[in-house]
Amino acid sequence: MTKRKPRRADVSTLDLVGGPERVVVGLHEPDRQWAEAFREHRRRILEALTEADVEVEHIGSTSVPGLAAKPIIDILVTVDDITAEEDYLDALLAAGYELRVREPGHRLVRTPARDVHVHVFEHEDAAVQEYLLFRDHLRSDAADRDLYERTKRELIARSWDDMNDYADAKTEVILAIKARARAARDARRDDGTAQ
Template sequence: MAFDERALVRGPQPAVPEIVPYDDGWPDRFEQHRRRIAVALGSRAHEVEHIGSTSVPGLGAKDVVDVLVVLDDPDDEAAYLTDLERAGYELRVREPGHRALRETSGRRVNVHCYAAGDDEITKYRLLREHLRAHEDARRTYEDAKRALAGREWPDMNHYAEAKGPTIHRLLREAGWTGAL
């Protein structure tokens, strides 16, 4: 299924992803954003967690930290969005049950908002733990990302979608039996 560009709040923004070696500073950058989000949302943020490639030691990645925020209902933007915007994030993707924001300045973080129990949360965690535990899986994933990087994509979400077959295979290896 192709990425639906109608979900992009400001339309597609061409991007050329670059994969860099793992940076020991990524966990600290996550922690700075975790604190900022916790202050902005308080108890409305049930969980704030480091996900994505930058959460996997030894894995090369784009220099963009991914943050998972678990909310009551991401579709209820009135309950949290203004506070995240005041904290320096801007809405980038609006999909049913999911909102993605990025840092207003620097754009070196993506914040993914989901409701508790969403399968996407489970898949993010399962993939992260599988990559942390298996060097061959890390190598496979990094090779796939490097093969796709360095060229212009209509939007970074198209690059993310192109990684889908590799991610799906790794999720199956990790034990995911649900829908992909």
């Protein structure tokens, strides 16, 4: 897939619609309904974006079987051109999602109940592969899955004025897990077992 030059300049700052929000949800034990909720929203997104070339993936903790998570379904949608909001944003808003974040290279819409977050990136954005690398590693590595869950449990027990601060506090552990995920992926490639 050839990366297309954006039709216009992207936004240059973060627009957090509604401002900071307190973290008010705790971790829930793994729930098989999360996969069903993803499938329902995937269908809804694809129906809304019939005119766009999109990919839709389940990411985040609810996409990892056996992992405790905040009961928020994170969905990754990739588009050709993040700056061409008319190709995807209006349709997602018409499908019942609300704009929460507009920042360089990324848009986030969510349900009014705030239980589904849809992250929109361009197909070739490096963040896309990072999300998938992390998800796939946690799905296959029990030790890192347990480490990540312990970290989340420790952090969610604290009081956070903004959900983004809670997310930022996990960064060090996430980076360490991603480093191990890359090393494992590269070792499989060297062995010829990578797909």
